[in-house]
Amino acid sequence: MAPWGYEKDNGPAHWHKDCPIANGKNQSPIDLINGEVKYDSGLKPLTAKYVPFSDAKFLNNGHSVQFQPSAGNGSELTGGPLAVKYNFEQFHFHWGNNDTEGSEHRVDGKMYPAELHFVHWNSTNPSFKDAVGSGGPNGLAVLGFFLKVGAENAALKPITDLIPKVKDAGTSVTVPSNFDMQAILPATLTDYYTYDGSLTTPPLAECVKWIVFKQPLEVSAAQMEAFRSVINRDGKPMGGNYRPPCPLHDRAVKTSFK
Numbered sequence: 001m002a003p004w005g006y007e008k009d010n011g012p013a014h015w016h017k018d019c020p021i022a023n024g025k026n027q028s029p030i031d032l033i034n035g036e037v038k039y040d041s042g043l044k045p046l047t048a049k050y051v052p053f054s055d056a057k058f059l060n061n062g063h064s065v066q067f068q069p070s071a072g073n074g075s076e077l078t079g080g081p082l083a084v085k086y087n088f089e090q091f092h093f094h095w096g097n098n099d100t101e102g103s104e105h106r107v108d109g110k111m112y113p114a115e116l117h118f119v120h121w122n123s124t125n126p127s128f129k130d131a132v133g134s135g136g137p138n139g140l141a142v143l144g145f146f147l148k149v150g151a152e153n154a155a156l157k158p159i160t161d162l163i164p165k166v167k168d169a170g171t172s173v174t175v176p177s178n179f180d181m182q183a184i185l186p187a188t189l190t191d192y193y194t195y196d197g198s199l200t201t202p203p204l205a206e207c208v209k210w211i212v213f214k215q216p217l218e219v220s221a222a223q224m225e226a227f228r229s230v231i232n233r234d235g236k237p238m239g240g241n242y243r244p245p246c247p248l249h250d251r252a253v254k255t256s257f258k
Ligand SMILES: COc1ccc(C[C@H]2SC(=O)NC2=O)c(OC)c1
Pocket: 064, 092, 117, 119, 132, 140, 142, 198, 199, 200, 201, 202, 203
């Protein structure tokens, strides 16, 4: 099979051939159906403590654009449904070629124009790779933020301004060390959906505690257009780099809000 992608000949419907877990019972993303979620008063806010990185790259890996520090620096996530501390690993985006599509998770069938994933790994593991392979849904914690078109997002502007420099697959650029990742997050991380799921691209490992925030972030139309100028490994627009929703099977989706 051609390397996996999101086109007709290598997209999500093909992934099971190399990754049979694609048809597993704990796959992501899912459609978050408000009539079927269950409020859990034990779900407290999350705390993300992000320290500015002195050496981070913004790169085009052929299927997303990704902020990737060269090493950990103590940036971590705790609280909410998490029993232990998780180390920040990277963040990346999924988006569509128009405003009616682009997010991976959906809410009552609604797609947002884009979705931002902050990836963290369980600090009881020696490394990120070990956390992915650790078995069970506590290896990684991924924060999902929907993006909708509105006001310019000043916190993401240093990143979206770099997009023209990583237009082609395999390119990367150094991120200025004064980039404030913490500023991207809402002041309080309170209202979210959480469920046990998987990576949304191959290898599709079922190692993720998903935490998807109810409140979308806003980005400007110009910032959305910047994403839509990115090219994938086949020289085509990268937009559409989202996996469709997977069956919930017998999983529960909990909410921290009523
Ligand atoms: C081998 O480990 C991997 C492989 C791929 C991804 C990226 C996927 S997973 C997600 O949430 N979105 C994506 O595009 C990953 O991210 C944690 C970890």
